[in-house]
Amino acid sequence: MLPLKKLIVHTHHIATHFTNALFPVSAALITLYLITDNPSFETACYYSMIFGLMSIPVAYGSGFYDWRTRFQGRRTFIFDNKVVFGIIFFILAIMVVIWRSYDGGIMYSIGLNKWLYVTLVYSLTGIATWLGYLGGKFI
Amino acid sequence: MSKEKIRELKKKIEALVIAIPRELEAYEFYLDLAEKSADDAPSKEMFLFLAKQELFHRDHLERIMNDLQIQLEEELKKGK
Numbered sequence: 138m139l140p141l142k143k144l145i146v147h148t149h150h151i152a153t154h155f156t157n158a159l160f161p162v163s164a165a166l167i168t169l170y171l172i173t174d175n176p177s178f179e180t181a182c183y184y185s186m187i188f189g190l191m192s193i194p195v196a197y198g199s200g201f202y203d204w205r206t207r208f209q210g211r212r213t214f215i216f217d218n219k220v221v222f223g224i225i226f227f228i229l230a231i232m233v234v235i236w237r238s239y240d241g242g243i244m245y246s247i248g249l250n251k252w253l254y255v256t257l258v259y260s261l262t263g264i265a266t267w268l269g270y271l272g273g274k275f276i
Numbered sequence: 277m278s279k280e281k282i283r284e285l286k287k288k289i290e291a292l293v294i295a296i297p298r299e300l301e302a303y304e305f306y307l308d309l310a311e312k313s314a315d316d317a318p319s320k321e322m323f324l325f326l327a328k329q330e331l332f333h334r335d336h337l338e339r340i341m342n343d344l345q346i347q348l349e350e351e352l353k354k355g356k
Contacts, residue, residue, distance in 0.1 A: 207297045
């Protein structure tokens with residue numbers, strides 16, 4: 138049996154992989170919808186983002202614990218960046234999921250909102266990639 | 277105040293912040309192997325030696341980091 142400290146560190150690595158996988162998958166699915174017009178891809182994108190969003194609190198909570206224990210809560214460029222972009226990422230992810238939950242037809246409309254929604258989905262992939270890159274520096 | 281020096285110090289400190297926990301992980305790794313080699317005295321001795329080395333590395337890195345932190349604080353004070 139792993140000690141709690143190690144277990145939480147492993148939890149962080151696992152949870153961040155969920156987040157870092159599901160949001161790029163969402164971007165890929167929305168791209169497929171734009172190419173094919175198949176609504177299944179749009180729906181799948183929405184559900185993928187929901188599961189990605191659900192893993193964020195686990196990833197952040199375990200990451201915070203890891204930072205406080207293994208790295209003794211030290212402030213550096215990497216940690217500061219992870220915190221700032223992590224907060225931006227979380228806020229954007231909540232916004233996108235709530236938006237899509239309230240307006241299920243957003244991708245079927247023909248206005249600026251549709252493209253703003255798509256941009257947000259793509260930007261989440263960009264931020265997830267940056268966060269993953271920073272996290273990779275510890276491995 | 278040299279911005280270049282401050283940036284350099286911060287980079288060094290960051291590298292050590294990442295390196296120190298690795299030394300501790302290596303220590304735990306060797307200690308675990310030493311426990312698993314209980315019935316093999318030479319192996320156990322070797323792993324315990326390596327574990328001690330990792331603790332020595334960690335202490336050494338912490339000393340260097342503390343020195344760098346002091347240098348950084350001094351550089352930052354000069355700028356005020």
